[in-house]
Amino acid sequence: QKEVEQDPGPLSVPEGAIVSLNCTYSNSAFQYFMWYRQYSRKGPELLMYTYSSGNKEDGRFTAQVDKSSKYISLFIRDSQPSDSATYLCAMSRNSGGSNYKLTFGKGTLLTVNP
Amino acid sequence: GAGVSQSPSNKVTEKGKDVELRCDPISGHTALYWYRQSLGQGLEFLIYFQGNSAPDKSGLPSDRFSAERTGGSVSTLTIQRTQQEDSAVYLCASSFSSYNEQFFGPGTRLTVL
Numbered sequence: 299q300k301e302v303e304q305d306p307g308p309l310s311v312p313e314g315a316i317v318s319l320n321c322t323y324s325n326s327a328f329q330y331f332m333w334y335r336q337y338s339r340k341g342p343e344l345l346m347y348t349y350s351s352g353n354k355e356d357g358r359f360t361a362q363v364d365k366s367s368k369y370i371s372l373f374i375r376d377s378q379p380s381d382s383a384t385y386l387c388a389m390s391r392n393s394g395g396s397n398y399k400l401t402f403g404k405g406t407l408l409t410v411n412p
Numbered sequence: 413g414a415g416v417s418q419s420p421s422n423k424v425t426e427k428g429k430d431v432e433l434r435c436d437p438i439s440g441h442t443a444l445y446w447y448r449q450s451l452g453q454g455l456e457f458l459i460y461f462q463g464n465s466a467p468d469k470s471g472l473p474s475d476r477f478s479a480e481r482t483g484g485s486v487s488t489l490t491i492q493r494t495q496q497e498d499s500a501v502y503l504c505a506s507s508f509s510s511y512n513e514q515f516f517g518p519g520t521r522l523t524v525l
Binding site: 339340341342343344347386388397398399400401402403404405 | 416443445447453454455456457460468503505507510511513514515516517518519
């Protein structure tokens with residue numbers, strides 16, 4: 299079993315839909331949780347960052363972390379064609395200074411159709 | 413401002429040849445990372461530099477892979493005697509410190525024939 303599992307999709311939705319993306323993980327040592335967005339032929343860019351459990355909102359994006367279930371989610375409201383990209387979850391530990399070492403899910407390919 | 417740059421953007425090589433991939437981090441970033449992104453495995457950590465030293469090389473898949481960083485800036489990832497399974501996108505990232513956000517470059521797409 300991989301440490302981080304993410305459904306690769308692809309996921310196709312109409313413009314304006316609410317999108318739900320999620321990851322599960324097995325290692326309870328993960329404390330930092332991130333979502334990256336990666337456009338085709340580009341490097342990933344950080345979208346959302348959460349420490350430990352809880353919700354975080356930024357514009358149309360909401361990140362949720364449920365450490366008891368080892369489950370994280372990213373919600374996109376009022377999705378736009380420009381949101382079409384691969385979304386990667388990532389997480390890291392908080393021990394021994396190893397917080398830099400990101401463990402990624404495989405990514406979910408999202409297409410928002412106009 | 414300038415982001416992380418990588419060169420070449422694409423590299424096609426023959427099995428058994430050596431390749432060098434270059435990364436120019438954001439100016440002032442002391443931490444630098446190499447990752448590999450392949451279809452089957454997703455994005456995997458390879459190595460972490462703090463300044464010119466590499467305290468964590470745990471992700472390098474074999475001794476054919478090596479990396480160095482000079483002047484606390486540019487880094488080179490070298491793959492010797494390339495194999496077809498080395499085909500992937502190699503991504504470099506940098507951050508102000510190991511506790512800060514990592515900024516990724518566009519990657520080098522390596523194809524080994």
